[in-house]
Amino acid sequence: MFSLEHQNYLKKIRREKWFVLICQVAIIVIFLIVWQLLADFKLINTFIFSSPKDVLDTIINLHNTNNFYQHIWITVYETIVSFTMGTLLGCVIATILWWNKILYRICDPYLTILNSLPKVALGPIIIIWSGAGMKSIILMALFISVIITIINVYQGFMEVDATKIKLMQSLGATKRQIYLKLMVPSSIGNFISALKINVSMSLIGVIMGEFLVSKEGIGYLIMYGSQVFNLDLVITGIFILCIVATIMYYLVCYVEKKLIKYD
Amino acid sequence: MEPILKIDHLKKIYHNRQGETLAVEDFSYEMEEGEFVSIVGPSGCGKSTILSILCGLEVKSDGKINIRDNVKLGYMLQQDGLFPWRTILDNCLLGLELQHQLTEENKEYVLHLLETYGLKDFINSYPSSLSGGMRQRVALIRTLATKPDILLLDEPFSALDYQTRLAVSDDVFRIIKGEKKSAIMVTHDLSEAISMSDKVIVLSKRPATIKNIYPIIMTNQSTPIENRKCKEFASYYDKIWKDLDFHV
Ligand SMILES: Nc1ncnc2c1ncn2[C@@H]1O[C@H](COP(=O)(O)OP(=O)(O)O)[C@@H](O)[C@H]1O
Ligand SMILES: [Mg+2]
Numbered sequence: 243m244f245s246l247e248h249q250n251y252l253k254k255i256r257r258e259k260w261f262v263l264i265c266q267v268a269i270i271v272i273f274l275i276v277w278q279l280l281a282d283f284k285l286i287n288t289f290i291f292s293s294p295k296d297v298l299d300t301i302i303n304l305h306n307t308n309n310f311y312q313h314i315w316i317t318v319y320e321t322i323v324s325f326t327m328g329t330l331l332g333c334v335i336a337t338i339l340w341w342n343k344i345l346y347r348i349c350d351p352y353l354t355i356l357n358s359l360p361k362v363a364l365g366p367i368i369i370i371w372s373g374a375g376m377k378s379i380i381l382m383a384l385f386i387s388v389i390i391t392i393i394n395v396y397q398g399f400m401e402v403d404a405t406k407i408k409l410m411q412s413l414g415a416t417k418r419q420i421y422l423k424l425m426v427p428s429s430i431g432n433f434i435s436a437l438k439i440n441v442s443m444s445l446i447g448v449i450m451g452e453f454l455v456s457k458e459g460i461g462y463l464i465m466y467g468s469q470v471f472n473l474d475l476v477i478t479g480i481f482i483l484c485i486v487a488t489i490m491y492y493l494v495c496y497v498e499k500k501l502i503k504y505d
Numbered sequence: 506m507e508p509i510l511k512i513d514h515l516k517k518i519y520h521n522r523q524g525e526t527l528a529v530e531d532f533s534y535e536m537e538e539g540e541f542v543s544i545v546g547p548s549g550c551g552k553s554t555i556l557s558i559l560c561g562l563e564v565k566s567d568g569k570i571n572i573r574d575n576v577k578l579g580y581m582l583q584q585d586g587l588f589p590w591r592t593i594l595d596n597c598l599l600g601l602e603l604q605h606q607l608t609e610e611n612k613e614y615v616l617h618l619l620e621t622y623g624l625k626d627f628i629n630s631y632p633s634s635l636s637g638g639m640r641q642r643v644a645l646i647r648t649l650a651t652k653p654d655i656l657l658l659d660e661p662f663s664a665l666d667y668q669t670r671l672a673v674s675d676d677v678f679r680i681i682k683g684e685k686k687s688a689i690m691v692t693h694d695l696s697e698a699i700s701m702s703d704k705v706i707v708l709s710k711r712p713a714t715i716k717n718i719y720p721i722i723m724t725n726q727s728t729p730i731e732n733r734k735c736k737e738f739a740s741y742y743d744k745i746w747k748d749l750d751f752h753v
Contacts, residue, residue: 414581
């Protein structure tokens with residue numbers, strides 16, 4: 243049994259936790275209520291600003307037409323494909339660059355340029371080259387996520403403690419062993435943060451691609467909505483995007499918990 | 506008996522863009538089996554360089570190193586370098602794993618070492634739950650796991666606070682003597698060198714050359730902590746201190 247002080251301390255922590263949670267919920271609830279009230283009393287123009295009820299109606303409508311889930315699934319699918327490919331390819335390239343220091347020095351300026359280049363600018367070219375379709379969208383998202391993955395994962399390799407490398411060498415480790423038994427496990431942290439960044443990077447790429455290609459997906463719904471001035475549809479699209487992004491982010495957090503067992 | 510290790514006119518020059526650094530020059534030493542030798546010298550004089558060359562992490566520029574047949578070297582650094590994602594046991598098995606010698610027999614040996622030196626209860630813990638002194642003992646056992654004949658210790662206790670340092674140096678001494686190993690230890694702590702060693706090599710400022718070699722003979726030779734109380738201790742300390750010619 244704990245002392246009275248400690249019990250009070252635990253109570254305080256619990257109380258704070260609840261307070262934070264209640265505030266978080268309150269913010270969204272109040273936001274929705276105020277928004278709805280403003281709309282009901284015609285203080286804002288629902289034609290431009292929409293309203294929670296209209297968004298709900300739109301969702302129900304979309305739910306009744308059968309291609310709603312098709313649109314969501316397309317976006318999710320494109321994101322997952324580009325995310326996975328971007329991560330794998332990025333890790334492979336980062337490994338090659340770590341393995342071959344000279345190659346890294348050669349590629350370094352190009353990586354920097356590619357990283358600072360806003361990849362949206364390449365959108366039109368990619369569409370011309372590989373057609374206005376899913377292929378272009380995935381390519382664009384892949385391109386965005388792969389560069390940032392290379393940089394983050396390589397950075398992780400660079401942060402590995404030099405004395406640990408020395409230790410491995412003194413125990414007679416080969417380069418392959420150093421890679422597998424030291425570099426990979428010790429840069430797991432950077433790898434995870436690369437994953438987290440990648441989820442949003444891929445999603446940005448996909449939505450951008452869908453804006454440009456404008457055939458299907460959540461990005462298309464938003465684009466289409468804005469073109470026909472259906473703001474209900476635009477806001478619904480953004481709302482669904484929020485949910486999709488959050489779910490994907492928490493999936494990565496789940497993976498993180500599974501991967502890091504020590505400490 | 507043929508010396509276990511013979512270093513002959515060792516020389517090391519480091520090259521980098523700023524220029525070259527002559528780190529070690531004309532270092533010669535013959536080591537007997539079972540000997541515990543300390544190397545002391547001003548910081549930056551080239552002590553670590555000598556150990557790095559011996560265990561193959563650096564390439565020598567000139568000179569000869571003869572190691573008796575079938576003699577293996579083990580290296581232990583100031584930082585324990587334990588991998589936080591491996592348990593204590595797995596950390597100790599690292600060397601065996603890398604050298605593809607992870608047999609049941611070798612594993613038994615490592616378990617025996619962990620048990621003998623008071624780490625039995627921690628074999629499945631992660632390093633983050635161990636104190637600095639314990640981690641250093643784990644690092645030593647990791648080095649011993651591959652059964653080296655000569656241990657190269659580079660300031661093995663520098664990262665520890667004073668009291669832990671005394672206790673751990675006693676432990677390490679006991680372990681090394683108990684396992685009948687030879688050892689070369691680099692340190693900047695004169696008392697540590699005198700209390701633990703059979704011989705103390707004093708190096709000059711960079712480039713490291715041998716200034717003096719002192720065989721340490723105490724009347725009541727026992728553990729490092731006890732040795733510090735011997736009457737000869739102070740006179741050795743004095744002599745070596747003068748050799749180092751230390752000016753602030
Ligand atoms: N990799 C290296 N490249 C260039 N110079 C080095 C390198 N390692 C050590 N040195 C230089 O060699 C000298 C001896 O270093 P070191 O052996 O680490 O000294 P100590 O261990 O005695 O403090 C120092 O002047 C150091 O700056
Ligand atoms: Mg040193």
